[in-house]
Amino acid sequence: xxxxxxxxxxxxxxxxxxxxxxxxxxxxxxxxxxxxxxxxxxxxxxxxxxxxxxxxxxxxxxxxxxxxxxxxxxxxxxxxxxxxxxxxxxxxxxxxxxxxxxxxxxxxxxxxxxxxxxxxxxxxxxxxxxxxxxxxxxxxxxxxxxxxxxxxxxxxxxxxxxxxxxxxxxxxxxxxxxxxxxxxxxxxxxxxxxxxxxxxxxxxxxxxxxxxxxxxxxxxxxxxxxxxxxxxxxxxxxxxxxxxxxxxxxxxxxxxxxxxxxxxxxxxxxxxxxxxxxxxxxxxxxxxxxxxxxxxxxxxxxxxxxxxxxxxxxxxxxxxxxxxxxxxxxxxxxxxxxxxxxxxxxxxxxxxxxxxxxxxxxxxxxxxxxxxxxxxxxxxxxx
Amino acid sequence: xxxxxxxxxxxxxxxxxxxxxxxxxxxxxxxxxxxxxxxxxxxxxxxxxxxxxxxxxxxxxxxxxxxxxxxxxxxxxxxxxxxxxxxxxxxxxxxxxxxxxxxxxxxxxxxxxxxxxxxxxxxxxxxxxxxxxxxxxxxxxxxxxxxxxxxxxxxxxxxxxxxxxxxxxxxxxxxxxxxxxxxxxxxxxxxxxxxxxxxxxxxxxxxxxxxxxxxxxxxxxxxxxxxxxxxxxxxxxxxxxxxxxxxxxxxxxxxxxxxxxxxxxxxxxxxxxxxxxxxxxxxxxxxxxxxxxxxxxx
Numbered sequence: 001x002x003x004x005x006x007x008x009x010x011x012x013x014x015x016x017x018x019x020x021x022x023x024x025x026x027x028x029x030x031x032x033x034x035x036x037x038x039x040x041x042x043x044x045x046x047x048x049x050x051x052x053x054x055x056x057x058x059x060x061x062x063x064x065x066x067x068x069x070x071x072x073x074x075x076x077x078x079x080x081x082x083x084x085x086x087x088x089x090x091x092x093x094x095x096x097x098x099x100x101x102x103x104x105x106x107x108x109x110x111x112x113x114x115x116x117x118x119x120x121x122x123x124x125x126x127x128x129x130x131x132x133x134x135x136x137x138x139x140x141x142x143x144x145x146x147x148x149x150x151x152x153x154x155x156x157x158x159x160x161x162x163x164x165x166x167x168x169x170x171x172x173x174x175x176x177x178x179x180x181x182x183x184x185x186x187x188x189x190x191x192x193x194x195x196x197x198x199x200x201x202x203x204x205x206x207x208x209x210x211x212x213x214x215x216x217x218x219x220x221x222x223x224x225x226x227x228x229x230x231x232x233x234x235x236x237x238x239x240x241x242x243x244x245x246x247x248x249x250x251x252x253x254x255x256x257x258x259x260x261x262x263x264x265x266x267x268x269x270x271x272x273x274x275x276x277x278x279x280x281x282x283x284x285x286x287x288x289x290x291x292x293x294x295x296x297x298x299x300x301x302x303x304x305x306x307x308x309x310x311x312x313x314x315x316x317x318x319x320x321x322x323x324x325x326x327x328x329x330x331x332x333x334x335x336x337x338x339x340x341x342x343x344x345x346x347x348x349x350x351x352x353x354x355x356x357x358x359x360x361x362x363x364x365x366x367x368x369x370x371x372x373x374x375x376x377x378x379x380x381x382x383x
Numbered sequence: 384x385x386x387x388x389x390x391x392x393x394x395x396x397x398x399x400x401x402x403x404x405x406x407x408x409x410x411x412x413x414x415x416x417x418x419x420x421x422x423x424x425x426x427x428x429x430x431x432x433x434x435x436x437x438x439x440x441x442x443x444x445x446x447x448x449x450x451x452x453x454x455x456x457x458x459x460x461x462x463x464x465x466x467x468x469x470x471x472x473x474x475x476x477x478x479x480x481x482x483x484x485x486x487x488x489x490x491x492x493x494x495x496x497x498x499x500x501x502x503x504x505x506x507x508x509x510x511x512x513x514x515x516x517x518x519x520x521x522x523x524x525x526x527x528x529x530x531x532x533x534x535x536x537x538x539x540x541x542x543x544x545x546x547x548x549x550x551x552x553x554x555x556x557x558x559x560x561x562x563x564x565x566x567x568x569x570x571x572x573x574x575x576x577x578x579x580x581x582x583x584x585x586x587x588x589x590x591x592x593x594x595x596x597x598x599x600x601x602x603x604x605x606x607x608x609x610x611x612x613x614x615x616x617x618x619x620x621x622x623x624x625x626x627x628x629x630x631x632x633x634x635x636x637x638x639x640x641x642x643x644x645x646x647x648x649x650x651x652x653x654x655x656x657x658x659x660x661x662x663x664x665x666x667x668x669x670x671x672x673x674x675x676x677x678x679x680x681x
Contacts, residue, residue, distance in 0.1 A: 068480070129666050136418055140620050141665050143613075144658035151655035277420075277487050284484045330499055333492035337469060340485050344477030 009356040016355060017197065021190075028189065042185045046257035048302050049196040050250040055282040055294040056203055057246030062280065063288035063350075064207055065239045066219030067131070068139040071146025073276040075244040077266035078122055079115035079251025081153055084179075084261050086111045099184055108188070112195060112252040119248025120241045122149070127240035131233065146276055150266050180256055192253055199246050203291055206242065215239050216289075285339060285346050293348030300347075304335060388524045390646045391639070396530045396599065398638020399537030403592035404615030405622070405630040406544060407585030413561040413625030414581050416479065420486040421465055423612015424493040425586045428461050429454040429593030430603040431497065434508050447513045454590040462586025463579055465489055471575070490609070497605040507604040510597045533595045540591060541631050544584075548627060557581055561625060614641075614654075617661050623674025632672060636660070 031037045058072050087107060090096060096104040126145045133141055180188060206212055214235050217225040226232045255261060266275070278301070286297030308331050339347075351361070404426060411419045429451075436450035473485045498505045518527040548554035556577045560567045564574055596611070597603065614637055622633030637657055644656040664672060 062480075068483075129662065133665060133669050136412075136416075136624075137620065137665060137669060139418070140617065141662055144617070144661050148655045148658050148662075151652065151658075155649070155651055155655075281484055281487060284480055288480065329491055330495035333488045333495060336488040337485060337492065340477065340481050340488065341472055344473065344481040 005356070009354060012356050013354075021193070024193070025190070028186065038182050038186050042182065042189055043257065044302070044306065045189060046180075046185055046192050046253065048299055049192040050253040050257065051282070051298040051302055052295050053196055053199050053246050053250040053253070054279050055286065055298040056200060056291050057243045057250070058279045059283045059286070059288065059291055059294045060203060060206070060215075060239055060243040060246075062283050063290065063294075064212065064219060065215045065236060067236065067240075068135065068280070069142040069240070069243075070139045070276050070280065071126070071142035071144070071149070072243075072247055072279050073266045074146035074149035075119040075123055075247035076251035076254065077150055077153060079119045079248030080255040080261055080266070081251075082118045082248070083111040083115040083252035084255040086114055087255075099180070099188075105191075108191060108256075111255075112249055115252035115255075116245045116248040119251065120245035123241040123244025123247075124237065126244075127237040131236045131240060143276070146266075179258060179260075185257065188256070192256070195249060195253065199249055200291070200295070203246065207291065211235065211238070281336065285336070287346030287348035287350060289350040290346070290348040290352055292353040293346060293351070296347060296353075304332065308332070385524045386646065390642050392524075392526050392530050392534075393646075394639035394642030395635065396533045396595075396638070397642055398635035399534050400592050400595045400599075400611075400634075401615045401618045401637050402631045402634025403537055403540065403588050403595065404612060405619040405634045406541070406627060407588045407592075408612075408616050409619040409622075409624055409627065409630040410557070410581050410585045412619065414557060414578055415470070415474065415482075417470065417474075417482050417486060418616065419585075420483075420612070421489040421493055422585065422589060423608030423610075423615070424490050425458050425462055425589035425608070426593045426596065426611060427497060427603070427605060427608040428493065429458045429590035430510075430597055430607065431503055431508075432457040432590070433594065433597060434510055434603055435502075437511055437513070441511075447511065448594060451590060451594040454593060455587040458586040458590040458593075459583040461493075462582040462589075466579055466582040471578075494605050494609070503605065505605065507602045510601040510603060512601075513594065513598040529598045533598065536591070537595065540588065541627075544588070545627050553577070553580060614657060617657065621661055621664055621671055623671030626671070626673050629671055629673035636672075 028037075054072065054076060058069065061067055061069050061072075090107050090111075096107055098104075126142070130138060130141045130145065207216075214225070214230050217228070217230060218232050218235060222232055282297045282301050283294055285301065286293030286295070354361075404422065407422050407425070408419060411417060411422065432454040433450045436453040437447050439453075440450040441447055469485050469489050470482065473482050477485075497503050514529045514532050516528070518525045519531065520526075548558060556567070556572045557580075559570065559572055560574050560577045567577075568574055596607075615634065618633035618637040619630045620633070621636060622629030622631070624630075637660070640656055640660050641653045644650075644653045648656070668674070
């Protein structure tokens with residue numbers, strides 16, 4: 001019966017996803033040419049895609065393995081540079097001319113895969129020494145590795161600080177590599193969505209497999225886990241490397257969505273939305289140990305960031321409030337502090353949203369609330 | 384040889400700045416187990432306070448460095464405010480991770496609040512000369528007064544702080560709270576007050592560090608504290624976090640590594656070397672240079 005239900009769940013999810021995707025394709029076909037879709041919605045979706053992958057992949061390490069890593073953007077940088085350099089090399093070798101046709105698609109997929117694999121490899125190399133440490137020490141050592149990665153990329157002769165140099169301008173990624181313009185972003189949007197979906201499916205499968213159970217056991221009690229025959233270092237390093245793989249993929253998508261690459265966008269404290277601390281913030285906001293929470297949090301963070309900067313409703317606010325909104329990061333920080341104060345476990349806690357269990361979960365939540373209310377009433381009556 | 388001595392002096396100067404900041408980190412971490420990401424921004428607060436108070440000090444006929452007194456007061460107030468408004472409520476409710484996120488948010492908040500204040504703004508400001516120009520010539524090397532004063536003042540501050548934590552009532556209360564909060568409460572120590580005063584002292588040290596920093600690099604900007612704070616935290620971890628002499632040692636090591644890498648290898652790789660040293664030390668001795676390895680209890 002239980003197995004049957006899991007199968008039903010998968011079936012339901014597949015149907016919903018296919019339906020959404022078809023609907024999306026129809027909408028794209030209908031509005032693809034129009035200005036606001038091309039200039040606003042499509043780039044936003046690209047951004048959301050890589051933020052979602054980043055947040056969800058860090059959640060594997062932070063939420064399910066219970067280890068704080070502050071160097072996630074380093075792996076993303078590796079992915080971004082790998083994909084970008086590979087695509088430039090392909091163009092130079094004459095593999096593809098313009099960004100169309102099956103050959104380019106193959107190159108694109110190849111770049112994304114290579115980005116993920118290289119990031120995973122570096123994740124393995126970083127993880128072996130780093131995961132001997134725990135807690136805040138691990139945090140600081142991963143942060144160190146993130147800084148070193150960015151620093152090394154900066155000092156590589158063919159990467160450079162000001163985008164990819166090699167004599168050409170920094171726009172070369174856009175002109176010759178896999179950086180998409182607004183038109184390309186629309187026509188290749190399905191690639192981004194599909195990659196995101198695949199990544200998420202892989203992560204969900206991972207946490208539901210015996211590996212996922214093992215790493216949750218390590219999170220809850222490492223000593224008990226190792227006493228039960230779980231090889232803790234193996235599982236830790238594997239999860240770290242697996243999570244780095246997805247960070248690399250997200251980096252490749254980032255390279256696609258941007259005309260230029262510069263290491264300052266991956267540095268630890270660049271003040272932008274994209275740095276290792278923000279990914280941690282996304283994971284905690286969404287709820288540690290809830291992949292769906294990470295997805296929701298990534299989208300919310302993106303929307304807050306975007307709306308504060310570009311939202312039309314901002315002009316409708318009184319002048320004093322608008323003055324504050326000139327500093328988006330200030331509002332961001334306040335929102336963050338308020339959310340953390342009132343919901344310290346994040347939006348989802350460790351709850352996973354699932355379509356097939358939605359009815360049951362809602363009912364359970366209602367019952368729990370009613371029970372809480374009754375308890376409070378009783379306590380009041382006693383007093 | 385003269386390059387070597389010069390580099391050594393620069394390294395010690397940088398190291399003493401890092402050590403001062405690292406002390407603040409280490410004290411706060413020791414007492415509430417929180418990486419106070421906002422600590423770097425307290426340096427920024429101190430820096431800007433001095434930008435505004437140095438003209439006042441000179442107008443009153445005092446030396447420019449007297450402005451640091453105002454900066455210490457402001458920084459201590461900001462530090463205590465951060466603890467009262469943000470950290471204490473979260474500490475009561477949330478976990479370690481939520482406290483960490485609050486610290487990150489506070490850091491962002493301070494940096495961007497400074498930018499939003501019209502008198503500060505996003506553009507860098509330049510401070511006037513703080514210590515007298517010129518220097519001592521020893522064995523063919525000119526050591527600037529700034530360098531010597533920085534090293535000397537830091538050394539004095541550290542010794543005083545060490546004696547403070549060892550001898551005074553409040554200092555002993557701090558060590559006690561960091562060891563065991565419940566036991567401290569039972570001994571009649573007001574834990575919340577002790578934490579608050581730790582924040583005040585740590586932030587005050589950040590103001591002194593800001594003075595040293597400005598004496599050498601007079602340009603002040605709102606995000607100046609983030610990388611400085613990060614390296615200082617690395618210094619604290621390197622020496623063994625929660626241990627005051629460890630923070631000093633870590634700061635000096637980081638400063639020396641940075642200055643020697645800059646002058647003998649490559650200036651752009653300096654940060655990478657700093658973190659490389661950290662990684663090597665942590666792998667060989669996970670509790671830091673002076674930290675004690677505590678086995679895990681089952």
